[in-house]
Amino acid sequence: MNFLKRHKSIAVQIVGVIAIAVMFGVGLTTYLNNTQVTKTSAAEKSHQEKKIVLPASAVFGPAPVFEPPPSPPAIIRTVKAGPGDTFMKLLVKAGTDRATAHSAIRSMRKTFHPRRLKRGQEITVTLKPKSWGVKTGPFIGFSFNPSVEETIKVSRTAQDRFSVEKIKRLLDRQDVRVSGSIQSSLYVAATKAGLPASTLVDLIRLYSWDVDFQRDIQKNDKFDVMVERLHQKNGDFARWGNILYAELVLSGKSMRLFRYESKRHGVEYFDERGRSAQKALMKTPINGARLSSRYGKRRHPILGYTKMHRGIDFAAPRGTPIYAAGNGVVTYAGRKGAYGKYIRIRHNGRYATAYAHLRGFKRGIRRGRRVTQGQVIGYVGSTGRSTGPHLHYEILVNGRQINPLKLRLPSGRKLKGQELRRFAKMRERLEGRLAARKSPSKTRVTSR
Incomplete structure (x- = not known):
């Protein structure tokens, strides 16, 4: 108390400073609060303004595109022809119904006859399933290679028919x-x-x-x-x-x-x-055979006495193909006594050939049938008076048997004039290729 009385003026000054400081603090607090309120209000106002500028209704863009699921892959099956198989059996085995298979096979007859199907031929069949996970479906075609140079393709069309395409492969x-x-x-x-x-x-x-x-x-x-x-x-x-x-x-x-x-x-x-x-004629109308008996007198292997053998014999395995010795017309095809199964061919007004002891005839060989040189006409056998499989071959001139091995055969075609000159040029080119090899x-x- 004595201190305050003695320093009254100093105390007044201190109180004043404190008062001013309190007033300044209150003012600063108020200012800061007002500033924060102002910022908040501005942010809210801005946010409200942004909301106001949004359109009252939704705006639609391009419609989304939905891709359909991919189609299931085609089913491809390969079947191989075995003994006795036909196109019908193979297509049905691969999953085709008989009616559809019949239509497909019939469509290719002009391009490839179904009877030409060979054992071991592979056929690729294509089916088109309608949904995933299905192991079968409608038949849409098949293809195969009858040779290394071509492909036959049979395809189902939109009209539910079949088209055939023959594709050649260049070699x-x-x-x-x-x-x-x-x-x-x-x-x-x-x-x-x-x-x-x-x-x-x-x-x-x-x-x-x-x-x-x-x-x-x-x-x-x-x-x-x-x-x-x-x-x-x-x-x-x-x-x-x-x-x-x-x-x-x-x-x-x-x-x-x-x-x-x-x-x-x-x-x-x-x-x-x-x-x-x-x-004009072939001396030996058979391949790989052994000359087992010549033309002339001999002791007959069955009858046991000497008899004229009016032909030559070629020993060969049963079933060996026999060829027509020349172009001509079949005048006899059937059994003929001791000859067994027998074929005679007339080649022209002078020459004829005969083939005996056959096992059988090539399909289609009959009287009146025209044949070409080298064409298979029958097969080696042992029918008639025979001791084993062989071909008895005769050449007849004006109806009489002669020795085939002594026959001097007339030459075939001879080139002349312009054709001979063309041949000479071709021969020169070929000889050049020979020299290169x-x-x-x-x-x-x-x-x-």
Whole structure:
């Protein structure tokens, strides 16, 4: 108290400062509160203004697009033809109803006859299921490859019919030359040198008018063949093609043949001078057979006495194909006493051939049927008076049997004039291709 009395003026000043500080604090608080309120009000006002500018009704954009689910994939089944199978059996087995299969098969008759179906042929059948998870569906078509060069495709149309498409596949061709020396047989030598069996059969047929392959082939005889090798675009082997050139050297004598094709006559083979390899008649109308009995008197193997044998016999396995020796008309096809099953063919006004002891006839061979040289007419058997399977072959001239091995056959077609000149140019080109293949796969020599 004494201090306040003595320092009254100082106390008054202190009180004043405190009062001012309180007033300043209250004012600052009020200012800050007012500022916060103002900011809040401004934010709310702004938010309200934003709400006000929104449209009163919804605005619609483009309608959303809904993609349908993908269709189930096609069902593809592959079936293989077995013994006795038909297109109908195979299509039904793959899931096709009989009525639809019948329509599909009938639609392709003009392109490919159903009876030509071979054992081992694969057929791809396509079905179209209507929903996922279903293991079958409507039949929409099938396809198959009758050869390496073509595809047959049968497809169902929108009108519930069937269309047929034949698709050709182009194959690349390569010249292949194979040669060799014969030590035991042409078959052994050719096989060892790499000549395919199908080409060897064609080679034998080319020379069958002039060469008896059972008697005329000798040790050290030679062969030389240029043949086409066909392959697909990816390089895979497809098949062997045509013989372009062939040569046999028999006992030192060369026999060369060149392939020549014309619009009128088709494919033929000629020697260097334009003379056809094809003669009026074949000396041996069978392949791979052994000459077992010649023409002339002999002791009959069944009757036991000497009797004239008016033909030649070729021993061969039962069922071996027999070929027509020349173009002509069948004048007899049936059983004929000791001959057994027998065929006679008239080739012209002078020549005829006969074939006996057959096991059976090729389908369609009957009296009056016209046949072509090299066509299969029957099969080796042992019917009639016979001791084993063989072909008894006769050549008749003016109705009389003669020795087939001594017959001098007339030559076939001979090129002349402009056609001969065309052939000469073709032969030159072919010889150039031969020169390019001068060193074929190494010549191989077979041994006994």
